[in-house]
Amino acid sequence: MPQRYSLIAIILHWAIAALLAFQIAVGWALEDLGARGFSLYQLHKSVGMTILALTLVRIAVRYWKPRPAKLEGGWQGALASGVHVGLYAFMLGAPLTGWALVSTAKVKVPTLLFGILPLPHLPLPAASHALAENGHGLLAWIGIALFLLHVAGALRHHFLMGDGLIWRMVPGRSAVLLVALPALILGGFVAGRAILPAPQAKPAPAPMVQEADNEVEAANVAQAEAVNAAAPAENAAANIMQAATEQPVGPPPAWTVQPGGHIGFSVGNDGEAIKGSFAKWTAAIVMDPDHPDSADIRVTIDMASASVGDAYKDGMLPGDEFFGVAAHPTATFVAKGAEATGPNRYRASGTLTLKGVSKPQAIRFTLSGKNGTAKDATRKVSGSATIARQSFGVGNGDSSTGLTPQVALTFDFTAKRKE
Known part of the structure; x- marks a missing residue:
């Protein structure tokens, strides 16, 4: 039976995965919400900083607690290792580029993590805003791709190879937890979509030329x-009628x-x-x-x-x-x-x-x-x-x-x- 990860590593793994699914669901919609997405934007930043903190803890645990040995070598093992490294880079890079993005924005929006803890802006030049913005968007797509590769690899080992690798992230080889823990990821995504404001009804286009629109x-x-x-x-x-016929007496x-x-x-x-x-x-x-x-x-x-x-x-x-x-x-x-x-x-x-x-x-x-x-x-x-x-x-x-x-x-x- 394959050696399992430590309990704290398992908890961090599934918590970060659920939060990432939530971030993806919310992040996709933020750009189209405009001013209506202000509160969601603040929540997105707060969750992002939470992911950054949990990832740092996860890295510390990775070197503090013994890890199970690799079950596969060759190019498949190298690909799995590369996906893991990429995921760590994504979990660190996405929050950091997001932090840099708000720190260099023209409009300095303050950040209070979950409305309580103030997050200072990074001392970065305004000229780096475009780099941070493009990097944040690119990392999001890379992260989604790595996320899907990681899930595909776990399913391959469990259903095609039958080597029990997935049990390393499930306490006690519990069948209930085998279903419940991955369901947390789906739950995070559904929760992110559920809190999005309802789309606004678009008014019927008026038969006006552009100049008339500008005039209105x-x-x-x-x-x-x-x-x-x-x-x-x-x-x-x-x-x-209000005007008095007599002058006021005194000042x-x-x-x-x-x-x-x-x-x-x-x-x-x-x-x-x-x-x-x-x-x-x-x-x-x-x-x-x-x-x-x-x-x-x-x-x-x-x-x-x-x-x-x-x-x-x-x-x-x-x-x-x-x-x-x-x-x-x-x-x-x-x-x-x-x-x-x-x-x-x-x-x-x-x-x-x-x-x-x-x-x-x-x-x-x-x-x-x-x-x-x-x-x-x-x-x-x-x-x-x-x-x-x-x-x-x-x-x-x-x-x-x-x-x-x-x-x-x-x-x-x-x-x-x-x-």
Whole structure:
């Protein structure tokens, strides 16, 4: 009866095989998923680093524990040895080239292994990105070929030669394990396919020439900016009615924003929505609600405080593809004057400066609460804005292709009148 491998070697063998099958199933689909595959891309990296770690342990065990002697010589034995060496090279090379690929990518996507352990980028030049990318893809195909050769060799020994070689990787010559352990590989592949998002339905092609398609896309990008640039005509009557016949008495009151306010944002992403918020921001507000033309509003947002609740994506937001925090740490909205659009409803047209670009921007908001005395007057403020992100260069890279042109901004807070 052939000598068996050690139990730890057997466990590592089947665990790595199942993880490789999972990686193949997921890796095939990643390129076509675009932004929808972001979370799977992070899982793919985490599993890849796990394979790298287990392979290093497997190599150590290979020289620590005695290995069974070869059962076959000649060119068949040389081929089997070559396949084994190739598989080890693949199990080391694929994760390493993948690590190099993300380390040299233009968009620096942070890696947290399984959302917990940060993986630093390798100190490699950006010029090596193409080499890493091509190498990773080539190794994947080579690995699949070696994987199939290894399986074919095991089946040959078990069914054609009947030498019992396959029992060296099955504890206790258990027939149940002989079926269950290879089934782990199939299970890994099925699991990888099962977690892929469902394919999106493709809309029927519209009978348009390419120039018309480009025009529609340009219109979508400009839609939010056009809304900000001009007031709707239906507000004209309300604005005229709101104008007071008498002049305000004294300067307009200033307001202090109370703790607990919220500024949030939402953007579409391939049919889904990415929602986030800014943890740090300040607002200086001067306004008499009865005379909105007296308003003087300035809001400053700390862009480094942006979060969407996902460590991977949060790590991307400060980069040049999105907010460019290193060069532009804050965004500001400034408006002089506002106009009433209905009872306790207002619109302020001002200027938004984001990522070094200044564009016209409008916000709409409502006030609730009573004036009270100067000591206890408080107002609850809630409102929204639509921002054309591409006008400010936000989302200008490959990972942003699935994002909608418009970003919905919402805010709510309580302001107390200063004495």
